[in-house]
Amino acid sequence: MSEDEARKLAEDRRERRAAKDFAAADELRDRIRELGYEVVDTAEGFELTPVSERRLRPEEVESVLEQHPMYEFSVHWIVQGWSEDVARGIEGFRRHGSDTGVQHVIVDAAGSDTEWPGDVEVIALDRDPGWAIARNAGLKRTAGEIVIVIDGSIEPAGDILTPIRETLSDPEVGICGPFGIVTDDLRDFRDTEGPDCDAVEGYLMAFRREILRRAGFFDEKFRFYRTADIEFSFRVKDQGLRAVVVPLPLERHEHRMWANTPEEERARLSKRNFYRFLERWRGRTDLTVSGGGSGR
Template sequence: MSEVPPNVTGLAERRAKARAEHDHAASDALRDEIRAEGWLVRDTADGFELIPSPPFEVWPTVSSLPEGGSQEAGRDESSGEPGASTAPGQVSAEDTDTATGRDDSADAGRVAEAAEPGRHPGRLEDLDAKKVAESEAAPQQRPEGSELVGRSDDLDGHPERMVSSQLLWDASLSVSRLDETIVPPADVEEVKAARPTVTVALLVDGRPDELRECVRALVARTEARVLALDLGDVDGAGAVLQELVEEFPRRVEAWHVAESPHWKGGSAGWGESRDRLLRLDTSDVHVVMDTSVILDGDAVTPLVKALDDDVTAAGWKGVNPREDGEEWLEAEPGEVRGLLGHLFAVRRDTALAAGGFPADVRYYRNADLEFSLRLPGTLVALGKDLPVHQDRRRRDDGVDPGYRDEESRRTYDRVLGLLRSP
């Protein structure tokens, strides 16, 4: 890491003093000065940390992110006033293909089924992902010299181009009229209404190689939008996430914050971060997914289809409490009391109405159970038939055992309270 210039260190020390005195205006102004010098300041339990600014927009904290997916204006650390610019490389909801299922371009992931010996069936190779990226990100073609079909800025002296443009224009009108005859507008609206929009939400807190494989499998094997929140660029995972945004600009949207995750000594908790992802989302169905989970096929569509009648959420793995309520046991496929956070889909409006994710949860363990118990309606688990696998145990690697046990118990006490409430 580059050596921090003395003037930047001085700015950070003045900012720490301003924060201690609750002078939020001065703190925000000094943070911006530090950013202008090419550095980011990250608050830690011991004070602060300075890191070089990455080549993408970074928001100061999770709480500074807006709701509803708007990246036009940010909020500062404390006052809620606009203060951050639009993140580069992002796309709006209107530009994103959010329906679940498959299309011809996304189905390029099927070429990865012939994996090398010794690798997991269905594992994506770099070449396969590149093919997906090329088909997914290819720009729309327009006639040369034309912004609108049938027009040109340089037709004088080129009658063949004028004739060609006119033919293209006439052909496009014919196709348009044919489409209007075959598919009435009312039918199109019915089809749209029958296919809910879907977003897969990822919380990024390290393990860049795992993140890359997870996202590429999602792009290759589903049509769902991918929305990711990077906490502190741990081990360069935020940089990899931005590479994925550039590789799949119509499918992946990323938000970056300077806060590092709580389990790494930072201030960004699991519950607050997951809740912000839910509120950044604008889709009908919000899919919670861990980056350790890799799709071997389209595992998203079955989950979305399961959200029928009074089913509020559907997941890969479900659990039920033992009679004494002190332990949770893995459940068979079907109706369950709780869903594990590896992979599950929930109706977004219902999740918001239930209060969203428990914002004061700092570590993931037992937080999925707390969220599940707050949801109304029926929860179902699809089980082993879902085309998905997990290469490692979730997030326990690198976590201090004492911290893990303390935070897990802290959340589980609330879980017991919910379980025993009438």
């Protein structure tokens, strides 16, 4: 019955729009939503979609960042394919620690039909908008005090939450993770065991929620993932904070996006992203460890 009623209201809304009575049309749209449907205008008229099934545009994702934190940790995943990798990662968290105080947020940008556990928050996007935009859509839903941005190639092999908690308890540390890199010239980066580093790689990076207010979100020009982590790390360090390597018990599996992107395309996208990084941070060797920018 509610669908019939929603359809009738949608017909009335179409007539109000044709008459340019947009205030009345907006009111009817809200009444349709209350019935559990979203009305989508089309060239032929309209379509009704159950709210629970409708995929969102990234800008439609509602932020909870102004609300008081409800969890200690928010763990953020992105599905651009290979949803089984994310399922494996979440299971790793649950196998090696309590889920109490942990929020898992999945951004599904691949249109997958995976059935996720009921306690996982899933943000189903209407398309794949690129790595950074999808990541930022998920970050808007952060209800935890500590944010963990993680790739599906990572599987916890022990308690990773306690070392992250302890590391970020130091107010001088802005971002941490198990994979750190350093550079002397902002062009050639190499792995480091730390403790201080110039950037934390995006396979797993953790920071306090308030960092999003101070440093901002990922640069949404980064449609491919590479170098977005370096650029974000530099924005955190530009706040006078340290980037720190923290050893974590985990297993690394194949990075599917890298492995399934043709070599020439990988090179092209990586080069373009690196130039984006240099456009903003060229000459800022003062932020590097070798340049004295450890944050200490």
